[in-house]
Amino acid sequence: FAWAVVSALYPADKHPQRISKYPHYSSVLKLKGIQFPMTMRQISNFEKQNNISINVYILKKEKKDQFSTLPTYLTKEKMDKHVNLLLVQDCYEQPTKFH
Known part of the structure; x- marks a missing residue:
């Protein structure tokens, strides 16, 4: 979560996949009182401490290769520093047939 916020606030020109490219x-x-992994309940405290607004979205599978984007956390007040995050959940689909 913290690295995702930093990468949004301080975009890297080259090699954005390397954490060494970010502060x-x-x-x-400010992370006082914040425990990781981050939970949705803690985001509002994080926003207040850092004067940042955050929206979190998820992908919902609609059909085989089609997804829709749904908000899972929306900030109450958009700030000058605003970050949109995509929550990628760890999932695995069991194949139903082997060829």
């Missing part, structure tokens, strides 16, 4: 989250974010 360490502990140097730019």
Whole structure:
């Protein structure tokens, strides 16, 4: 969560997949009282501490290769520093047939 917020606030020009291209989250974010992994309940506290607004979205599978984007957390007040995040849930689909 913290690295995702930092990568949105401080975009890297080259090699955005490398965390070395970003300031360490502990140097730019206030995390007092925040426990990881982040929960939806903690996001509003994080927003207040850091003067950042955050929206979190998920993908819902509609058909075989079609997904819709749904909000799972929407900020109450959009700030100058605003981040949209995509929550990727760990899932595995069991194949029904083997060829």
